[in-house]
């Protein structure tokens with residue numbers, strides 16, 4: 001049996017929606033883009049959503065539209081995809097890091113305070129693997145120090161924290177629609193969500209080359225070409241209709257993994273959902289001291305696994321070179337990067353596939 005690490009869904013209806021947008025709409029900023037924004041904002045419970053061509057673009061504009069400039073420091077977790085920090089380092093921002101909670105993989109609110117200095121202007125909590133961060137505590141620290149909070153919700157479409165959806169838990173939030181995410185747009189794409197009308201409007205102008213509202217060739221802010229294509233938005237509208245159902249399926253798959261793997265080897269399983277924190281299992285990531293050997297064994301048996309992430313951001317060669325970060329700075333993050341292993345996870349994974357993965361793990365243990 002072969003089990004892929006992820007399996008993006010693309011139905012005939014989604015392909016037809018894209019084709020229809022290509023036939024009938026403006027190719028960029030067509031009707032589908034605005035319909036997609038409206039539906040996505042509704043899902044998150046925010047007043048506004050702004051569609052972009054990637055999650056990285058969403059993070060960059062969310063920060064810039066809120067006045068984060070070159071030389072400003074933005075705190076986040078190093079246990080994330082490098083795009084989290086690339087989004088502002090690329091324009092001169094300075095990365096700062098606080099360690100994560102060992103069992104949840106997300107920013108430890110107690111560690112944030114010690115990482116704040118006079119240059120710090122914002123915090124990006126990352127809802128890693130689809131697990132919402134402890135937002136009340138993070139927002140409280142931010143409020144005390146007058147910091148902007150930008151949720152990195154790239155892996156958390158539909159996740160819930162204290163009854164509210166990811167995307168509506170801070171000043172502004174960013175999503176990615178990269179094909180393996182819980183929902184996609186048939187290519188690259190991203191979204192900003194916020195309740196701040198002025199910021200949403202500025203993001204709309206910045207994605208469209210900084211055009212003055214209602215003008216074609218008059219520009220009063222520096223902008224970019226970061227629009228989402230209409231055909232991608234049309235796919236996004238169709239995908240969004242299935243998000244809840246697909247998230248339920250991911251949660252059911254996670255439960256089955258939990259049942260089969262509890263007590264096996266030294267495996268530490270992902271945290272359980274609670275009344276307050278309902279994850280969406282973008283990834284199902286376990287921990288073991290025998291990570292590399294188990295990974296090789298699973299791969300040899302046709303199972304697609306991943307390591308998210310093998311090198312924490314602060315130890316990426318370019319970050320060490322640019323900022324002088326050194327090993328030992330973030331002990332929990334660094335240890336987790338040697339222990340985490342992501343098992344196959346996607347909405348349509350079958351019971352038989354999960355059983356095969358778990359049995360293959362048990363054979364490794366024997």
Ligand SMILES: Cc1ncc(COP(=O)(O)O)c(C=O)c1O
Pocket residue numbers: 054055056057080081083084126152154155175176177178188189190
């Ligand atoms: C946590 C996180 N942040 C940011 C991004 C960037 O998104 P994109 O690849 O759409 O630019 C991703 C996804 O790839 C991600 O997983």
